[in-house]
Amino acid sequence: MPSSTMPPNRVLLALALAALGLVWLLNLGVVQPNRIVSGTGYGLYGATGWGGAIIVSSLLLMVCVLAAKPVHKRFLGLAALLTAALMALPLLLEVFALRRLPSDSAYARIGIGAGFWCLAFFLALMLLEALGQIKASRRLQLSIVLLIVAGWWFCAGREGLSSLSLIREYTNRADQFSQALTVHLSLSLGAVAISAVLAFGLALAMVRREHWRRPLLGLVSFMQTIPSLALFGLLIAPLGALSAAFPVLQALGIRGIGWAPALLALIAYSLLPMVRNTYVALMEVPEAVVDAGRGMGMTEQQIFRQVKLPLALPVIIEGVRITTIQAIGLTAVAALIGAGGFGTFIFQGLGQAAMDLVLLGALPTVFLALAADAILSALRFQETSK
Amino acid sequence: MRAWLAPVAWVVLLVALAALLPAMKPLFSWVQPGTNNVIYTRDSFYLLLQSHIWLVLMSATIGTLVAVSAGIFVTRPAGRDFLPLVSQIASIGQTVPPVAVLALAVPVMGFGEKPTLFALVLYGLLPILRNTLAGLGGINPAVLESARGMGMSSAQVLFKVELPLAGRVILAGIRTSVTINIATAAIGSTIGARTLGDPVIAGLVNGNTAYVLQGAVLIGLLALTTDSLFEAVEKVSGRAFLSSKQS
Amino acid sequence: MIELKGVTRRFGDAVAVDDIDLTIETGEVCVLVGSSGCGKSTTLRMINRLLPRSSGDILVDGEDINKADPEALRLNMGYAIQSTGLFPHWTVARNIGVVPNLLKWPARKRDERVNELLTLLGLDPATDAIKYPHQLSGGQAQRVGVARALAGDPNILLMDEPFGALDAITRENLQQEMLRIQRQLNKTTVFVTHDIDEALKLATRIAVMDQGKIIQHDTPEAILRRPASAFVENLIGKGDRGLKLLALRTVGDLMERYPQPRKSEPCTDGLSEADSLRFALSVMVWQNSAELPVFNGAREEVGTVKREQLLQGGA
Numbered sequence: 001m002p003s004s005t006m007p008p009n010r011v012l013l014a015l016a017l018a019a020l021g022l023v024w025l026l027n028l029g030v031v032q033p034n035r036i037v038s039g040t041g042y043g044l045y046g047a048t049g050w051g052g053a054i055i056v057s058s059l060l061l062m063v064c065v066l067a068a069k070p071v072h073k074r075f076l077g078l079a080a081l082l083t084a085a086l087m088a089l090p091l092l093l094e095v096f097a098l099r100r101l102p103s104d105s106a107y108a109r110i111g112i113g114a115g116f117w118c119l120a121f122f123l124a125l126m127l128l129e130a131l132g133q134i135k136a137s138r139r140l141q142l143s144i145v146l147l148i149v150a151g152w153w154f155c156a157g158r159e160g161l162s163s164l165s166l167i168r169e170y171t172n173r174a175d176q177f178s179q180a181l182t183v184h185l186s187l188s189l190g191a192v193a194i195s196a197v198l199a200f201g202l203a204l205a206m207v208r209r210e211h212w213r214r215p216l217l218g219l220v221s222f223m224q225t226i227p228s229l230a231l232f233g234l235l236i237a238p239l240g241a242l243s244a245a246f247p248v249l250q251a252l253g254i255r256g257i258g259w260a261p262a263l264l265a266l267i268a269y270s271l272l273p274m275v276r277n278t279y280v281a282l283m284e285v286p287e288a289v290v291d292a293g294r295g296m297g298m299t300e301q302q303i304f305r306q307v308k309l310p311l312a313l314p315v316i317i318e319g320v321r322i323t324t325i326q327a328i329g330l331t332a333v334a335a336l337i338g339a340g341g342f343g344t345f346i347f348q349g350l351g352q353a354a355m356d357l358v359l360l361g362a363l364p365t366v367f368l369a370l371a372a373d374a375i376l377s378a379l380r381f382q383e384t385s386k
Numbered sequence: 387m388r389a390w391l392a393p394v395a396w397v398v399l400l401v402a403l404a405a406l407l408p409a410m411k412p413l414f415s416w417v418q419p420g421t422n423n424v425i426y427t428r429d430s431f432y433l434l435l436q437s438h439i440w441l442v443l444m445s446a447t448i449g450t451l452v453a454v455s456a457g458i459f460v461t462r463p464a465g466r467d468f469l470p471l472v473s474q475i476a477s478i479g480q481t482v483p484p485v486a487v488l489a490l491a492v493p494v495m496g497f498g499e500k501p502t503l504f505a506l507v508l509y510g511l512l513p514i515l516r517n518t519l520a521g522l523g524g525i526n527p528a529v530l531e532s533a534r535g536m537g538m539s540s541a542q543v544l545f546k547v548e549l550p551l552a553g554r555v556i557l558a559g560i561r562t563s564v565t566i567n568i569a570t571a572a573i574g575s576t577i578g579a580r581t582l583g584d585p586v587i588a589g590l591v592n593g594n595t596a597y598v599l600q601g602a603v604l605i606g607l608l609a610l611t612t613d614s615l616f617e618a619v620e621k622v623s624g625r626a627f628l629s630s631k632q633s
Numbered sequence: 634m635i636e637l638k639g640v641t642r643r644f645g646d647a648v649a650v651d652d653i654d655l656t657i658e659t660g661e662v663c664v665l666v667g668s669s670g671c672g673k674s675t676t677l678r679m680i681n682r683l684l685p686r687s688s689g690d691i692l693v694d695g696e697d698i699n700k701a702d703p704e705a706l707r708l709n710m711g712y713a714i715q716s717t718g719l720f721p722h723w724t725v726a727r728n729i730g731v732v733p734n735l736l737k738w739p740a741r742k743r744d745e746r747v748n749e750l751l752t753l754l755g756l757d758p759a760t761d762a763i764k765y766p767h768q769l770s771g772g773q774a775q776r777v778g779v780a781r782a783l784a785g786d787p788n789i790l791l792m793d794e795p796f797g798a799l800d801a802i803t804r805e806n807l808q809q810e811m812l813r814i815q816r817q818l819n820k821t822t823v824f825v826t827h828d829i830d831e832a833l834k835l836a837t838r839i840a841v842m843d844q845g846k847i848i849q850h851d852t853p854e855a856i857l858r859r860p861a862s863a864f865v866e867n868l869i870g871k872g873d874r875g876l877k878l879l880a881l882r883t884v885g886d887l888m889e890r891y892p893q894p895r896k897s898e899p900c901t902d903g904l905s906e907a908d909s910l911r912f913a914l915s916v917m918v919w920q921n922s923a924e925l926p927v928f929n930g931a932r933e934e935v936g937t938v939k940r941e942q943l944l945q946g947g948a
Contacts, residue, residue: 132474228569230572231606333573358490359493362490526718533718534707
């Protein structure tokens with residue numbers, strides 16, 4: 001496309017208009033008298049007054065204008081504008097708390113409404129589109145994400161947001177939270193690490209012995225098919241019996257419920273993506289490259305270490321990425337069998353109908369998964385481009 | 387015909403077990419000694435099975451309709467602007483754990499079957515959308531060019547060439563989606579949907595391993611049955627191509 | 634008859650086809666030849682409206698092609714491309730039958746047509762019809778591609794380097810078939826290639842293109858004898874121009890014909906009437922003979938051709 005005729009960007013236009021409609025239609029926030037009772041909702045105007053309503057609406061209208069008009073370097077400007085908007089977004093809640101929180105009640109708190117989530121989601125989508133249009137590098141994308149996270153982190157620490165229900169739930173159990181983080185990470189990363197070692201051995205065995213391929217792949221994909229809740233459940237009885245029979249195991253903490261069945265199940269689930277990717281990676285090294293190595297007088301060991309493994313690494317890392325994301329999600333489910341982690345908050349919250357406790361478990365789980373995705377994607381990209 | 391043997395056998399096993407579990411009281415008494423309540427009786431296993439299947443079936447149907455139409459829309463000239471964003475959403479969205487989607491549906495929609503269905507549809511359409519895009523995008527451009535060159539209309543190109551060629555990949559996406567949703571629906575018990583997860587959750591809460599086992603076995607069997615059904619469908623629909631080479 | 638009048642096609646700021654005029658008579662084979670990026674494929678794709686043109690008019694039998702809807706236009710134009718574009722999920726028979734199906738021919742007529750075309754292109758209706766494209770060799774796939782283009786009995790045939798991806802021997806065979814089929818069917822054909830030898834062999838008239846313009850539009854012989862520019866001269870190759878001219882004519886054109894065909898002795902070596910003069914010269918040089926007998930299809934000796942004649946009057 002020549003620079004003289006820039007068509008309007010229909011995607012941004014549609015997103016901005018949808019966001020504008022939703023932010024006016026839905027509740028931006030809720031004031032709750034305590035943590036259980038669902039409170040009164042406030043729309044954009046009710047929550048933030050004319051000031052907030054005008055700022056938010058004019059921001060979205062500005063996006064519309066920039067999307068429609070062929071302004072020079074408009075997508076760069078849009079990306080900057082949207083990044084700033086996303087960073088400052090929690091300030092809307094602060095204004096809301098300042099205006100609407102009753103000062104006389106110690107239990108009163110504010111909750112985040114659907115309007116706020118929609119606004120955040122649509123702003124993120126618009127940012128994604130703008131970054132795509134300027135063909136942002138991975139480094140730029142990552143910096144922008146970090147900037148936004150830093151902005152939210154800063155806002156969360158401010159006094160003005162201490163009445164936010166989510167933050168109240170956090171401050172009430174800060175210790176439990178850091179413990180949940182440790183458990184969640186060690187369970188999921190531990191499972192990934194163990195399954196990586198196992199999978200590497202299995203994949204090697206499949207490469208060396210062709211007839212092992214079908215039964216091994218069949219076994220690991222069979223395990224992948226069993227739903228998590230079922231597998232966790234099925235492990236309780238045998239592990240419980242083992243632990244009862246051998247006191248040593250019990251002393252180690254291995255029981256029918258708790259971390260042991262969780263770890264076992266997580267490893268079982270991790271095997272399929274890990275084995276499949278490692279096997280495919282090793283098999284897909286071009287025969288010509290291996291032949292060239294042989295021709296130059298490398299031993300089989302040298303070929304494996306210096307040729308096959310480096311070439312296979314990006315695909316293996318992709319396997320680790322899929323496995324890690326999956327393990328982080330499944331660890332949350334494992335809270336049902338008492339394994340701990342962020343799932344504990346989710347299921348406790350569901351049990352007590354305390355929605356912000358649910359959020360306190362669900363949001364970090366999502367965040368961990370996205371972070372794992374970002375880090376491992378970057379690692380794979382680096383390996384591929386070497 | 388032989389392709390259908392395995393799924394039929396699984397179905398028979400699943401139905402038979404759902405009927406026979408209550409009769410296996412001695413076995414479960416052995417697993418869970420010290421109590422008389424070793425068989426989950428709040429709902430019949432049939433009812434749970436039926437409602438579990440209904441949830442997954444509904445979500446798969448809605449998810450497929452939405453995802454395939456969205457995939458078609460963004461690959462037509464009118465919607466092509468949306469393609470980069472939609473394909474990014476499809477891949478980033480799959481990073482979010484399904485249990486988190488389930489949990490986040492509750493603040494929005496409350497407890498019960500509705501939020502479960504909503505979460506299943508929302509999460510389940512991502513793999514289908516992604517595969518629809520991959521399937522439609524993976525078609526050899528020369529094939530599309532010659533289809534148009536032959537004088538096919540856009541609709542004929544879509545229905546006679548594109549969708550049949552992308553069909554296998556889309557089907558694989560539906561299979562992934564259904565597999566995930568059978569598991570997620572089971573967890574839906576925690577937000578008040580009636581599914582085969584009920585006995586498991588009840589068993590976990592009350593420390594009754596027998597309940598847990600009954601639910602877990604049925605959920606596992608349902609998953610294996612469904613998987614073998616898809617296996618058979620893929621085998622039958624793929625027969626014509628032999629090797630799935632796309633020239 | 635296809636007429637292009639002042640046709641231009643721009644992609645953004647780049648001009649792919651620059652104000653060309655070209656008339657293709659009914660029943661002739663017009664070959665567009667030029668290096669890659671010269672606009673020859675773009676020109677072809679504007680004729681069946683796979684690409685819209687930026688300006689100018691294209692008329693088919695006097696009618697503006699923009700008047701009809703594009704599908705109806707394309708149904709009446711066979712289209713074959715280098716990568717065949719066969720539908721991988723359909724059998725050979727169904728691939729060939731696609732246009733008859735779109736035209737809603739009765740099944741029987743369609744099946745007869747498919748069999749007829751399979752035979753015409755040297756494929757076996759019994760065994761090849763039920764194969765899938767990935768089971769075919771490159772040459773077979775291209776035959777199916779041509780058969781598919783012919784299936785709806787279109788008046789016009791558009792071919793975009795259909796033999797470009799084939800090995801030399803298969804290509805040679807298909808070019809021969811193409812000539813044979815064209816003699817039978819007499820379709821108005823627009824054929825795109827970058828191979829000047831293919832152009833010389835198949836064309837009634839050649840349009841040489843460079844940078845979106847038509848440099849020369851003439852018969853193969855005229856192009857060889859009077860290249861319009863250094864570019865054309867370079868394209869046809871200065872060195873073996875004489876041989877290429879010889880290749881355009883057959884032994885039948887130049888030979889001394891006997892009043893009566895004679896019974897020949899078996900095993901006599903000689904030429905056939907359809908051989909090119911280039912081939913005749915090659916045989917003479919190889920056998921060091923000044924004169925060779927010429928046979929007709931029935932292996933009767935119908936005349937002779939002399940080396941002297943060939944050197945003087947051949948080119």
